[in-house]
Amino acid sequence: MRRIVFSLSVSLDGFFEGPNHEIDWSRVDDELMAHMNDQFRDTSAYLTGRITHELMAAAWSATGADPDAPPLAAEFASIWLPTPKYVFSRTLDHAECNATVKRAVDVEEIRALQRRPGGDMVVGGPDLARTFRELDLIDEYRVYVHPVLIGRGRPMFQAADEHVGLTLASARTFGNGVVRLSYVR
Incomplete structure (x- = not known):
């Protein structure tokens, strides 16, 4: 059964974007x-909200079309663009x-999507992740903690009433100081 993985980069003080939606601190x-x-090469589907999808589509479509794009960015575009996506939105008719x-x-x-063959499905964006968390649909949390304090912005998680115990599955430190923490239910 395919797992649902929440993956997000955050500042050390817990924000995924600054007060003006900036992510230039990453x-x-x-x-x-x-x-x-x-990590994303074998992803079978991306599950995102409208804003996350529109930002990703604009960025990676441009990168994929740019013959001068850095090789690793071009590679990510070639991974992300063809992968099926499910965009959860009350306002979009087409994506x-x-x-x-x-x-x-x-x-x-x-759950029916999870029963299909293939790799993990990745849920992106904290708002949609909150819904998935409330419905007990997230199997793994991959948090990339960047060594920077940005002071203000949108937090990774909004306040919630439920308590969810998790187990540390792995941790990895990168040369630039970013730490990836992987927690499972």
């Missing part, structure tokens, strides 16, 4: 980019980049 170098390519629009998260539909 420390993605060649080592981390190569790791990301390895680009091999995407299917869904109006709401239906647990039975997600």
Whole structure:
């Protein structure tokens, strides 16, 4: 059965983006980019909200079309662009980049997707992840902690009433100081 993995980069103080939606604080170098390519190469589907999808589609479509793109970025574009995507949105009727629009998260539909053959499915974006977390649909949390304090912004998780115990599955430190923590239920 395919697992659902939540993957997100955060600052040490727990923000995934700054107060003006900036992510320029993240420390993605060649080592981390190569790791990301390895992590996502076998992904069978991306599950995202509208904003995350639109940002990713714009960035990786441009990178994929750029003959001068850095090789590791071009490789990620070649991984991300053809992979099926499910975009959860109440406002979109259509989404680009091999995407299917869904109006709401239906647990039975997600479980049916999990039963299909293939690699992990990756849920992206904290808002959608909150819904998946509340519905107990996340199997693994991969958090990339960047060695920077940004002070303000959008936190990785909004306040919630449930307590979820997790087990550390692995940790990895990259040369640029980023630490990847992987937790499973």
